[in-house]
Amino acid sequence: MREWARSVSVEEWEGLAREHSTPFYAYDADVLRARCNDVRAAFSQAEVRYAMKANASPALLDTIHAERFGIDAVSPWEVRYALERGYAREQVLYTGSFPSDSELRAVASMGVVANLDALSAIDRYGALAQGGAVSIRVDLEEGAGHHPHVVTAGDESKFGLTLDALDEALSIVRRRGLRLVGVHQHIGSGLLTDAHRDVWLRAARGLFDVAARVERDVGPLAFVDVGGGFGVGYHEDERTVDLRPWGLALERERARVWPDPARRPALWVEPGRYLVAECGVLVARVSTIKRARDRVWVGTDAGMHALIRPAMYGSYHPVWNTHARTSPVERCFVVGPICESGDVLAEERMIPVPDEGELLVIGVAGAYGYAMASTYNLRPRPAEFFRDAGSWRLVRKSEHYERVVR
């Protein structure tokens, strides 16, 4: 799946580069749809809420909308954009993290379900949104992820309502006249190993038990949202998770807790990375080759402002040359133009040293790539191209100088 971009010719990339300058992201619709199909097949009983924080490019949102998936949004701006792109209110879940009153007011005005994880937030939401629909995000002390920064449950995590506060949360819901429609958790991101899967399933089982307990107290819930976090292979020898065993195990647990299918709350999953990571690459132009001490520095016009994952989490992204080269492979450090030593895209890659002016491709960059891009050093964010039915179109230009400084 992640190999698609290796068969795009250098002429094709150069064509896009002529249409708009480098660096740019490029996405493939067929790969995105294939991953949507995988999730649908593995979790055949579930509704999918795409975690749009992973990539809110309009072309991706529209494609995912056509798949009839909903949205997991984490800010009022994400909610607003999802609604603008045609998602129905009922398809959008807002998951807040330490929300301000103005954020809660904005969410209430858009009429989506607010998924909250602090007593204060539930109470303040109740004061703002009389009769509003809420869900409670819990923390069952089971967390996992590819890096400590992306573990979202357990001791070190700011997320989720711990179970000792659940009764009080329910009494606030009652006192404020809110409607509790769901329970939720998300334990972390980049879950790739069998051990990760086991933690995720244990947490999901725990969440089903919490849901049953809440139902005994407040009545039937509309949904139980077990979160996302499914990992994809970045490294050449890593494989994207096969979600089918996850889905089967989940169904067995659901049937245990709710033997009567008619009484089961809907099951929601909210993958981000799994859907969009492999459909995207970042294409950058080599600007400067520098040999110093025992290193070959391959400088490109994309740096941590375009893709921050390597600098932020030490993440690995495959890198390859677009020109077929016969020169010997050398140990290359692929870096960007940003004024920080951490501005690294790839370390110690055994690739043929490219010539200045050639293009390099950085793979598996569809998730948390553009979404986390910035205008650091006043550099514009990259452009975005989208390929569907064999033809490319520019879906977002890079920013103008005026927009960056405005």
Ligand code: LLP
């Ligand atoms: N649901 C909630 C409430 C989340 O916070 C997240 C991700 C997801 C779903 C989707 O997780 P996914 O399926 O994409 O793993 N920037 C980091 C990842 C941060 C994830 C934050 N939350 C990275 O580049 O690895």
